Amino acid sequence: MTEEEKLNHFNSLIERDEKIEPKDWMPEAYRKTVLRQMTQHAHSEVIGMQPEGNWVLRAPTLRAKKILLAKIQDEGGHGLYLYSAAETLGMDRSEMIEQLHEGKAKYSHIFNYPTLNWADIGAIGWLVDGAAIVNQVSLQRTSYGPYARAMVRICKEESFHQRQGYEIMATMMNGTTAQKDMAQDAMNRWWWPSLMMFGPSDKDSWHTQESMHWKIKRASNDDLRQKFIDKTVDQAYVIGLTVPDKDLKFNETTKHWEIGDINWDEFWNVVKGNGLCNHKRISHHIQYHNEGKWVRQAVMSYSEKMNAIQTAASI
Amino acid sequence: MENNNDQLPLWEVFIQKGGSPFKHEGSIHASDKNMALQNARDIYTRRGEGRLIWVVPSDSIAATTVEEEAEFFDPADDKIYRHPTFYKMPEGAKNI
Ligand SMILES: [Fe+2]
Ligand SMILES: [Fe+2]
Numbered sequence: 001m002t003e004e005e006k007l008n009h010f011n012s013l014i015e016r017d018e019k020i021e022p023k024d025w026m027p028e029a030y031r032k033t034v035l036r037q038m039t040q041h042a043h044s045e046v047i048g049m050q051p052e053g054n055w056v057l058r059a060p061t062l063r064a065k066k067i068l069l070a071k072i073q074d075e076g077g078h079g080l081y082l083y084s085a086a087e088t089l090g091m092d093r094s095e096m097i098e099q100l101h102e103g104k105a106k107y108s109h110i111f112n113y114p115t116l117n118w119a120d121i122g123a124i125g126w127l128v129d130g131a132a133i134v135n136q137v138s139l140q141r142t143s144y145g146p147y148a149r150a151m152v153r154i155c156k157e158e159s160f161h162q163r164q165g166y167e168i169m170a171t172m173m174n175g176t177t178a179q180k181d182m183a184q185d186a187m188n189r190w191w192w193p194s195l196m197m198f199g200p201s202d203k204d205s206w207h208t209q210e211s212m213h214w215k216i217k218r219a220s221n222d223d224l225r226q227k228f229i230d231k232t233v234d235q236a237y238v239i240g241l242t243v244p245d246k247d248l249k250f251n252e253t254t255k256h257w258e259i260g261d262i263n264w265d266e267f268w269n270v271v272k273g274n275g276l277c278n279h280k281r282i283s284h285h286i287q288y289h290n291e292g293k294w295v296r297q298a299v300m301s302y303s304e305k306m307n308a309i310q311t312a313a314s315i
Numbered sequence: 316m317e318n319n320n321d322q323l324p325l326w327e328v329f330i331q332k333g334g335s336p337f338k339h340e341g342s343i344h345a346s347d348k349n350m351a352l353q354n355a356r357d358i359y360t361r362r363g364e365g366r367l368i369w370v371v372p373s374d375s376i377a378a379t380t381v382e383e384e385a386e387f388f389d390p391a392d393d394k395i396y397r398h399p400t401f402y403k404m405p406e407g408a409k410n411i
Contacts, residue, residue, distance in 0.1 A: 023381050073361070080358050084342040087325070093344070094320045150341070157362070296321050299346035306347065 001025075014215055019145035022088035030214055033207070034144045035089045036105075037216065039096045042082035043107035045075050047281050051115045052124060060118060067164050068121065074157050081153055085146035101286050109267060110197050112275030119172055119179075119186035125165015127187075127194040127232065133158045134228045135198065143215035166235065173239045180240075187236070188244045195259070196267045198225040204264075226256055233257045325373040328355040332365035340364075342373060 001009070006025045013020060020026055049072050056072070059065035083093055099105035110128055115121065136158065140151045172183040199205055199221040211217040236243050247260030270278070323344040329337040340359045345351035351370040360368070379387055395401050404411060 023378070025381065077358050077361065080343065081341055087342065092320075093322045146341075293321065296323060296346075299350065300321075300323065303347040 014143055017141075017143075017215070019148060020143050021145045029210070030216070031089055033211060033214070034147060034216055035086060035091060037211075038082055038086040038089075038144075038147055039091070039099070040106050040108075042079050042086060042096070043100050043105055044111065045079035045082060047107045047111045047285065048128075049075050049079075050281055050284060051111055051113070051277070052121060054115045055118060055121050058118070059121075064168075071125070071161050071164060074161065078154050078157070081150040082147075085144075085150040088146045097289060101282065101289070103273070103282070106271070107281075108197060109270040109275065110193050111281060112270050112277045113189070113193055114276050116189075117182050117186065119169065119182040120190070122165050122168030122172065122183065123186040123190040125161050125163075126169055126235070127165070127190045128197070129158060129161040129165060130232060131194045131197045131228050133162060134224050134231075138217075138219045138224060141215075141218045166239075169241065170239045173241060184241060187241050191244050192262065192266075193270075195225055195229070195262055196264075198222075198228070200264065200267075201262075229257050229259060323350075326351040326355070326370045327373050327376060328359055329369040329371070330355075330359060330365035331367040331369075337367070337369055343370075345370075 007027065010020070010024070010026055010030075013024070020030070052068060052072050052075075056065060056068055059068050083096060086096065087093060096105065100107070115124070133155065136151050136155050140148055140155060142148045142151065169183050169187075172179040199208075202208055202220045202222045205221055208217060208220055212220065233243055233248070245260045247258075249258050250256075251258050269275070273279075323346045325342055326345055327342050328340045330340050331337045340355075343351060343354040343358055345354050348370065352368055355368050355370050360366075391397075
């Protein structure tokens with residue numbers, strides 16, 4: 001096949017809504033974009049374990065602690081599904097981790113905010129996982145096969161994450177004044193950053209158009225954000241939380257909630273590394289990665305020795 | 316920066332459930348068979364997704380390639396008489 005025929009074949013697969021598989025020919029820019037998005041997504045799952053891990057030892061009840069542990073374990077699993085999906089494009093996992101450590105690969109800006117009180121765990125499950133779900137449901141139809149299949153698996157696990165978070169918020173909103181204040185404080189701090197998780201507005205997003213054309217992304221940042229807002233504003237109302245946006249209003253014609261301006265300077269500042277926890281998140285990851293080195297060496301040398309013994313025995 | 320290049324070998328994971336064929340679920344890293352099975356269990360079966368697991372070192376899998384696809388599958392493509400719709404059944408014959 002000539003290069004042109006290959007490109008035509010690729011485009012026709014995309015047009016027919018079929019999946020692109022690892023060994024298929026694909027434009028270099030497609031490979032790069034999918035790989036960047038998958039590794040970024042994988043890193044987000046793994047780094048996202050840290051803000052929640054902060055509360056495992058201080059969870060208010062054994063029930064809460066067990067749930068939080070199971071939720072964090074799921075996030076680790078999500079990271080691993082996504083790393084393995086990314087590996088199908090031929091990049092070694094060591095390289096992905098190196099890129100993370102050197103700041104060449106990004107992860108979601110949301111995990112650079114600190115978890116200050118127990119209600120933050122509720123807010124993360126409800127708002128952060130809630131926003132992630134909206135995005136991930138749409139990505140179940142992404143054009144790269146291994147990515148789409150990882151998303152299907154992840155979406156099955158996510159709804160428990162959001163529900164456990166909302167349950168925490170609802171419980172606190174039923175509690176003492178101090179507990180209600182903590183819940184509202186968490187809401188005030190996590191609402192806007194959660195809305196930023198969908199990325200810049202469509203008019204400022206230079207990645208979106210190309211990604212939509214190749215069906216890597218299936219909905220625009222603003223559309224996904226609106227979906228999340230419409231669901232979440234009502235949920236806040238049900239448990240008595242106030243959405244921290246004085247401009248928030250319901251548009252009777254469109255039937256959508258309209259929000260005030262998002263502070264994109266804050267977003268870019270955190271993305272560029274100046275959030276409260278950027279440094280902590282990466283240095284923590286580097287530390288534990290390096291401290292695990294002797295374990296990786298030990299299990300490999302054990303396996304090599306066992307193989308040698310087995311080979312000797314079978315001769 | 317410390318040398319990072321020490322990831323454990325890659326294994327492919329297949330899981331069977333409820334009388335269906337084994338299905339490829341993804342991959343994991345592990346140093347040997349036992350660790351591969353345990354990691355596959357922890358990563359792919361936390362919610363009863365299956366009770367039988369195969370793990371195979373990724374480099375032990377032989378696979379067809381896209382380049383040779385046309386030539387490789389060619390022998391099957393011209394044998395339309397392998398499909399039941401190829402045959403003309405007499406008018407009025409039923410349940411066949
Ligand atoms: Fe996740
Ligand atoms: Fe989650």
